[in-house]
Amino acid sequence: MPTRKPRLAALLSPERAADVVDQATRTLLQERFEVVWATAEHTIRTTSPTHPAGSARPGTPAAIDPGAVAELAAGADVLLTSWGTPPLAKELWVRGTGPRVVAHAAGTVKNLVDPAVLELGVGVFSAGPRIAWSVGEYCLGAMLTLGRRLPRFDSAVRAGGWKQTEYRGHELAGAKVGIVGASSTARALIAMLKPFGCDIAVYDPYLNDQRAKELGVRTTTLEDAASAAFLSIHVPNVPETKGMITRDLIENLPDGAVVVNSSRGPAIDQQALIEHAVGGRIYAALDVYDPEPPTFGEDVLRSQNLLLTPHIAGDTAEGHLALAGYVLRDALSWLEAGTRGPSFVDPKTWSIAA
Known part of the structure; x- marks a missing residue:
């Protein structure tokens, strides 16, 4: 008798499937699973900001x-x-059955599954560690861009100017880099910083x-990390991290420091950071805000000390x-051998996870 293929329900729209499932993963799905794909009939458009899909x-x-969901997930x-x-209701598992695995081809699963589901022995996998590499590249790029003051020089050339003799960029090589939070995004950045020979101080x-x-870094205090020439924030959105980069810490940053926040907007005193950047004392790359999307005045939008991304x-x-291939390979290993790959969501670390 041939072994039954595990049944997989793809709870993502056709457009999202095209976004996160590459051809190699589609081949894997065809070979290893009996797949039920969601169709346009299973989707909705929404303008509600509270919906996981965001605004339309x-x-x-x-x-x-x-x-x-119940129809697609049956069996x-x-x-x-x-x-x-949408969030997966605990009722999917209420009869002691239900899916054995949730493979999330995106980041955090905290708005997707109830932690009680993990306690039932369901294997939950998140592509967060794969996304972390992309975030690490962004942080490295932002550090290099602002460290060399490239937006300022770019603006000068566009305005018909040339060299700005009062400004000179700085090298990342050998610099002190403060990192707040040793998350997967921080670890990706740390790996990318290795060739630069930086003094990496992690709080x-x-x-x-x-x-x-x-990791090749040293542990330190928050105050020491925030005294670095380059500071990158990598913390989850939990009560303990709200406002942890205070106005006092920002005021104590060295002149010309570069701050990168790619984690969560509430982690930093955004107003204080922007004041010091617009005033010309420091540089900052912001990819996250509080709230999102932000509303800024002309002084912020014109500042050459700010790199703003959405x-x-x-x-x-x-x-x-x-993303889909990343979590599905680990899910298969878990189903077949009980192996926990890098995308496995550990119930023990749920409270401090992003």
């Missing part, structure tokens, strides 16, 4: 209709989810000296297409 801007993929061993998948209460040694640090063409 042009080009935004449709979301899965919450009323279609499934694996749920493939992504942005636009994270959960990072012990042994793990820091393995929450796209983890959004790359190659990165998105890799």
Whole structure:
């Protein structure tokens, strides 16, 4: 008798599937799973800012209709989810059955599954570590861009000017880099910083000296990390991190420091940071805000000390297409051998996860 293929329900719209499922993963799905794909009939367009899909801007993929989840998930061993998948009700598992795996081709799963589901033995996987690499590239690029003052020089040339003799860029090589939070995005950035020979000082209460040694960094206080020439924020959105980069810390940053926030807007005193950047004392790259989207005045929008991006640090063409394959390979290993891959969501670290 041939072995039954596990049944997989793809709880993502056709547009989102095209965004996060590459051709190699489609081949894997065809070979290893019995797949139920959501169709346009299972989706909705929404303008509600509270819906996981966000507002219905042009080009935004449709979301899965919450009323279609039970139908699509019936009899499934694996749920493939992504942005636009509504929260999964505990009722899917209420009879002691339900899917054995949730493979999330996106970042955080905190708005997707109830932590009680993990306690039932359901394997939950998140593509957050793959997205982390894209975020790490963004942070490195922002550091290099602002460290060399490129927006200022670009603006001068566009205005018909030339060299700005009162400004000179700085090298990242050998510089002190403060990192707040040893998350997966921070670890990706740390790996990318290795060739620069930086003094990498990490503040994270959960990072012990042994793990820091393995990463090639040193542990430090928040105050020391925030005294660096380059400061990058990598913390989850939990009560303990709200406002942790205070006005006092920002005021104590060295002149000319570069601050990068790609984690969560509430982690930093945004008003204080912007004041010091607009005033010309420091430089800042902001990809996240509080609130989102932000509303800024002309002084902020014209500032050459600010690099403002619309929450796209983890959004790359190659990165998105890799997401489904990233979690599904780990999900298969878990189903077949009980192996926990890098995308496995550990119930023990749920409270401090992003």
